[in-house]
Amino acid sequence: MESLIHARGLVKRFGEFTAVDGIDVDVRRGEAFGFLGPNGAGKSSTMRMIGCVSPPSGGELRILGLDPRRDGPRIRSRLGVCPQLDNLDIELNVRENLTTYARFFGIPRKVARRRADELLDFVQLSERADSKVEPLSGGMKRRLTIARALVNEPEMVLLDEPTTGLDPQARHLVWERLFRLKQQGVTLVLTTHYMDEAEQLCDRLVVMDGGRIVAEGSPRALIEQYSTREVVELRFAAESQEAYAEKLAGLGDRLEVLPDRILLYVDDGDEAAAEVQGRSLAPASVLVRRSSLEDVFLHLTGRTLVD
Amino acid sequence: MLTLVLPRLVSFEGTGRRAASVTERNISCLRSTYWVVMLSGFLEPVLYLFSIGIGVGGLIGDLRLPDGRLVGYAEFVAPAMLAAAAMTGALSETTFNFFGKMKFMRLYEGMLATPIRPIEIALGELAWAMVRGVLYSAAFLVIMVALDLTSPMRAAVMLPATILVGFAFGALGMATSTIIRSWQDFDLIASAQFALFLFSGTFVPPTAYPTVVRWLIEVTPLYRAVDLTRALSLGPVGALQLVDVLYLLTVLAIGLTVAGRRMGRMLCK
Numbered sequence: 060m061e062s063l064i065h066a067r068g069l070v071k072r073f074g075e076f077t078a079v080d081g082i083d084v085d086v087r088r089g090e091a092f093g094f095l096g097p098n099g100a101g102k103s104s105t106m107r108m109i110g111c112v113s114p115p116s117g118g119e120l121r122i123l124g125l126d127p128r129r130d131g132p133r134i135r136s137r138l139g140v141c142p143q144l145d146n147l148d149i150e151l152n153v154r155e156n157l158t159t160y161a162r163f164f165g166i167p168r169k170v171a172r173r174r175a176d177e178l179l180d181f182v183q184l185s186e187r188a189d190s191k192v193e194p195l196s197g198g199m200k201r202r203l204t205i206a207r208a209l210v211n212e213p214e215m216v217l218l219d220e221p222t223t224g225l226d227p228q229a230r231h232l233v234w235e236r237l238f239r240l241k242q243q244g245v246t247l248v249l250t251t252h253y254m255d256e257a258e259q260l261c262d263r264l265v266v267m268d269g270g271r272i273v274a275e276g277s278p279r280a281l282i283e284q285y286s287t288r289e290v291v292e293l294r295f296a297a298e299s300q301e302a303y304a305e306k307l308a309g310l311g312d313r314l315e316v317l318p319d320r321i322l323l324y325v326d327d328g329d330e331a332a333a334e335v336q337g338r339s340l341a342p343a344s345v346l347v348r349r350s351s352l353e354d355v356f357l358h359l360t361g362r363t364l365v366d
Numbered sequence: 367m368l369t370l371v372l373p374r375l376v377s378f379e380g381t382g383r384r385a386a387s388v389t390e391r392n393i394s395c396l397r398s399t400y401w402v403v404m405l406s407g408f409l410e411p412v413l414y415l416f417s418i419g420i421g422v423g424g425l426i427g428d429l430r431l432p433d434g435r436l437v438g439y440a441e442f443v444a445p446a447m448l449a450a451a452a453m454t455g456a457l458s459e460t461t462f463n464f465f466g467k468m469k470f471m472r473l474y475e476g477m478l479a480t481p482i483r484p485i486e487i488a489l490g491e492l493a494w495a496m497v498r499g500v501l502y503s504a505a506f507l508v509i510m511v512a513l514d515l516t517s518p519m520r521a522a523v524m525l526p527a528t529i530l531v532g533f534a535f536g537a538l539g540m541a542t543s544t545i546i547r548s549w550q551d552f553d554l555i556a557s558a559q560f561a562l563f564l565f566s567g568t569f570v571p572p573t574a575y576p577t578v579v580r581w582l583i584e585v586t587p588l589y590r591a592v593d594l595t596r597a598l599s600l601g602p603v604g605a606l607q608l609v610d611v612l613y614l615l616t617v618l619a620i621g622l623t624v625a626g627r628r629m630g631r632m633l634c635k
Contacts (some may be wrong), residue, residue: 113635148476
């Protein structure tokens with residue numbers, strides 16, 4: 060399979076600080092690939108190197124088979140980029156944002172106008188075509204930014220936290236549009252710290268922490284590898300959950316004590332819940348749920364706030 | 367040999383087209399309000415011409431040029447106002463507006479995700495500043511001819527000279543914008559611009575100042591610009607004007623290089 064992104068020992072340094080610390084990545088044509096990680100993990104720095112707007116400090120990087128150091132403009136002409144913060148042109152209206160951007164790629168005016176209309180339709184903004192950018196909602200701006208990233212019919216679209224800051228309706232609409240792009244064969248590369256987003260969209264993902272890749276695989280494989288099938292969440296009425304931890308010893312693969320609840324990582328949640336009752340511990344609430352990517356993520360990158 | 371040269375050639379392919387698309391972006395966002403901004407930039411030198419060139423000039427009477435000829439004060443001041451207008455037009459677009467686009471609208475971040483390169487943004491923005499500068503200059507030249515301060519022939523030669531002046535100041539302004547950090551620094555630019563406007567042989571010939579000050583004046587870019595337009599307007603044109611042209615071309619080259627490099631460093635970290 061053809062690699063659209065091929066990185067070996069990729070490094071990005073800003074002065075003394077190492078943002079990306081030697082990562083190996085391969086993204087194949089047609090897949091949806093995710094970079095997961097807490098803030099400061101090096102996701103955005105990686106994305107900027109892939110987008111050929113940030114020169115790597117070390118290692119090997121090839122995008123679409125080309126060298127970003129030499130062929131930046133050629134590579135960028137075949138990429139679509141949706142940055143973390145919208146940088147739409149506030150002096151232009153919605154449609155002009157697309158047509159003007161198309162001109163940056165050297166697309167003829169007539170084609171640009173036709174594509175702008177198609178894309179506005181695709182992201183459901185046709186009615187706002189003549190509106191200014193400023194009054195649009197966050198979700199609309201993000202959809203417009205995504206439309207703008209598609210104006211050159213890119214082979215690969217880079218999305219840096221595509222749904223951060225959006226309300227649930229807006230997020231689902233963005234996901235649905237991205238899913239349709241993927242069905243059309245467009246390669247998607249996204250960063251996110253939303254686990255549900257990664258589970259929804261990504262065929263394969265890497266978890267980054269402190270500039271390194273700490274895990275890699277499909278969402279399902281990662282859950283299987285780093286978590287159990289189910290999780291039992293127990294809340295005890297007492298002030299400290301800690302006291303109950305000892306009494307739960309031997310239950311499940313792993314146990315995690317949080318200030319407000321205890322998590323039991325088990326293969327069969329109901330059986331474990333029954334066992335808890337059997338030990339007559341009487342928790343205030345019991346919740347049995349499937350293990351999620353979030354459990355993997357927190358297990359790998361820790362619960363400490365990194366900001 | 368060929369493999370060494372070719373990539374360089376290829377990397378410049380499309381530069382003109384991409385720079386033009388940056389200029390085109392500015393043309394598409396021309397709105398009615400923008401004309402107000404442009405009008406103010408044009409009015410300023412015209413007001414100076416009338417108030418000082420013609421008003422104060424009436425009190426001063428004629429002025430003796432270094433070669434002994436007598437000219438009306440307004441005739442002396444007008445070409446300097448032309449050069450100053452070219453400077454103002456170019457600087458207002460490449461300092462305040464350029465800085466805002468770079469730092470606050472984050473416009474160039476979006477552009478750089480396309481095949482456009484930093485130097486192409488600089489070229490495109492500079493070309494746009496020139497469009498504006500040429501409009502100022504042309505309008506001012508029409509006034510000069512109408513007031514019989516110069517001949518139509520001379521005015522036709524002065525127009526390309528003002529384009530050169532505009533390019534040089536535009537590049538200088540853009541390079542400065544990549545260096546300054548905050549809006550406050552624009553007060554410094556405005557002060558420097560005003561000092562240049564007052565002392566670059568605009569209202570008083572530099573020979574009126576003590577030798578050291580005179581030398582200082584003669585190395586400033588606006589003085590070189592004024593010297594060029596004034597020679598073209600009043601004559602005679604000689605080797606010194608070649609120096610002016612080379613000086614302005616050098617400022618243009620240095621300014622553009624600095625701007626392109628620094629933009630690259632700031633935006634492509």
